[in-house]
Amino acid sequence: MSGTSTAVTRLRAAAGGANRWVVLVVLCLSLLLVALDATVLHVAVPAVTEDLRPSAVGLLWIVDAYPLVCASLLILFGTLGDRIGRRRVLLFGYALFGIASALAAAADTPAVLIAARALLGVGGAMIMPATLSILRQVFPDRRERALAIGIWTAVAAVGAAAGPVVGGFLVEHYWWGSVFLINIPLMAMILPLGRFLLPESRGTGDGPWDVVGALMAAAGVLGVVLGVKRMGGGGLDLAGVAPLLAGAALLVFFVRRQKRRTHPLIDIAMFSRPAFTTAVGCIVLAMLALVGLELIAVQYLQLVLDLSPLETGLRLLPLTFAAMAAGATGSYTLSRIGPRRMVGWGFVLTAASVLLLTLMGQHDRPALLTVGFVLLGFGLQSTLFGAYESMLSEAPAERAGGAAAIGETSYQLGAGLGIALLGSVMNAAYAPGLTRLHEEGVPASAGSAASNSLGEAYQVAAQLGGPMGDLLRNTARHAFVQGLHVTLLVSAGLLLLGALAALRLPKVMDCAPAREACRARVAEPAAAGPRPEPRALPVQKRPGRRLALPARREPAEATSSGRAPH
DSSP, rough: HHHHHHHHHHHHHHHHHTHHHHHHHHHHHHHHHHHHHHHHTEEEOOOOOOOOOOOHHHHHHHHHHHHHHHHHHHHHHHHHHHOOOHHHHHHHHHHHHHHHHHHHHHHSHHHHHHHHHHHHHHHHHHHHHHHHHHHHHOOOHHHHHHHHHHHHHHHHHHHHHHHHHHHHHHHHHHTTTTHHHHHHHHHHHHHHHHHHHSOOOOOOOOOOOOOOHHHHHHHHHHHHHHHHHHHHHHHSSSSHHHHHHHHHHHHHHHHHHHHHHOOOSGGGGGGSSSSHEEEEEEHHHHHHHHHHOOOOOHHHIIIIIOOOOOHHHHHHHHHHHHHHHHHHHHHHHHHHHHHHHHHHHHHHHHHHHHHHHHHHOOSSSHHHHHHHHHHHHHHHHHHHHHHHHHHHHSSOOOGGGHHHHHHHHHHHHHHHHHHHHHHHHHHHHHHHTTGGGGGGGGHHHHHHHTTTHHHHHHHHHHHHHHHHHHHHHHHHHHHHHOOOOOOHHHHHHHHHHHHGGGGSSOSSSSOHHHHHHHHHHHHHHHHOOOOOOOOOOOOOOOOOOOOOOOOOOOHHHHHHHHHOOO
């Protein structure tokens, strides 16, 4: 028993020293699964629909339950980790994620699958902020932390981009439940590794935990994200506006509550720092562009170019590799050019790639797509890297969980806004292209149904058949490409606004390893207790020699030497 305890102690001690990179590997593996699960189901939706036969609303909740629950609980679990221990929350998240994955794989009704996806969202909300806040503690040196955050953000991009590839392969060779089964053996491996390797950390823990505030924040974020998702799918209707307004009101009350409390969940004063606020805004804008463009790109590759789900995922791999390269070189780039230029030029590079992609048409151009996706992945990853690093470095170490939760909530909110905003722009630009179909003899009902989406237009065209169906199909495809170009132009404008916002970030990377090391050295003896007073050694006299004394001597000094004062 003692040998096992000694081994565990050594592992944890190593985790805080030279093997902190092993800790980073464990954190990145857990983040990879969470990011992968956010997109792996997208290509499995047709198979789920055919097997479980959910209603339209049920299918929407199957897809949205995970990101909605995850986004709404990030602040709750991020601040709870500051109180009771981030490692403890992370381990609970691992266990819950594995259990929910098994439940989702075995689901035989839409209700069971929705519940399992919601549990996955709870587990993801436990995991995501904990990984970032533990990373903040394990890497106190800013240069090393910058490299670690670069790897962390690259892994998140890899997981999100690899989701369609993994999902497409599994659906084509097995069944849709296999997209959840892959989580179970990986979580079974990560849970004991995290138990032995990850260090425990928490904030100051002053005062009681604000349960009411945590629930208020969860309900507010849920309302806002749900509202923007509904508005993106159906326009300005009550189903989207009501939760959006209610969520915004709850968040306003939450902020006021935190300002009044002596020990708030989130230090609202962090938002008074321009670098912190700007970094959070840049994360929202970057994710808005990434998720919105990725969703539209998947539709373009599958519906316009007629690629299979697996081929679609493979086409997105250049974006993933470029993101990995940006993350691997991000620390060096940040130290050379500073946060302001890194985030700003990342936005500019992304906008240039988006403008390049406007050259896409109804025919496949692999070289153009590859170059565009490479620039898009590198630019966006550089932006996310610089923004995350600036945000986390601006936050106090004892508030790392709350800061990480804010960053992850911004990530999820940007993703929801991207789908809502760019989806609305796409729909508004696509529908007018089908208004004159009735002049060509196409029934008005068929044209109205086709204006909802390109996928529905293909279904209507197949029902019509013959020349009329071909006309509807070609017209809808042309309108989709035109709408895609408009959406890309709007996205490029938003990205350039992000580049202007990045001008508020610090010009240079403020690295103070000496100051942080000094603080650590000062804190260490304080934690160990007061040092004993030094004891004076007795003066040894040699026979036949007199000890030379100074002309003037303080009594205390003479007494300490064992001689009487003169």
